[in-house]
Amino acid sequence: MDNLKQNIVTNIAQELDSGxxxxxxFKTNEIVTIPSLSHxxxxxxxxxxxxxxxxxxxxxxxxxxxxxxxxxxxSFKLMERFVEQLPDEGFKSELENALANKKPFQNFNHFIDKSDFRQAWFDFKQKEIEKRVENELERRKPTHNRVGGSAYN
Known part of the structure; x- marks a missing residue:
């Protein structure tokens, strides 16, 4: 992926993660962000x-x-996938329990924030959201010919 595409994908993923x-x-490569109406x-x-x-x-x-x-x-599925790939069986078990009980998001974040895997979680989540963004942009890119410098031509 070229730098422009990667920057677009990274920026969108970061904004999505922020709500x-x-x-x-796609004509100007501009990204407009608006808080999700659910918030x-x-x-x-x-x-x-x-x-x-x-x-x-x-x-x-x-x-x-x-x-x-x-x-x-x-978001829950992302947490599950992160837990599945953890090498530390003890911490993996703690997170599986956190996800299985009430308030899974709060409990997961509580355990992650105090762990050595905090940065690994952030990196994993960013990478996974970027994959989703890239797939969405590829899937929904316009197919007609047009003039412009879109990264997703």
């Missing part, structure tokens, strides 16, 4: 705060590919 839906303009309490305040980005996406809707924040079940 932002991303809109990738919004006051829709009027939200629309006012993000009016510029909302208008930009709406005005050029045909040029954007929307990539949404991972749903809870997708």
């Amino acid at each position: 932002f839906d991303c809109y990738y303009n 919004i309490i006051d829709e009027d305040d939200f629309r006012e705060a993000f009016r510029t980005n909302l208008e930009k996406v709406e005005k050029h809707k045909a040029n954007f590919i929307k990539i949404e924040v991972l749903q809870s079940f997708e």
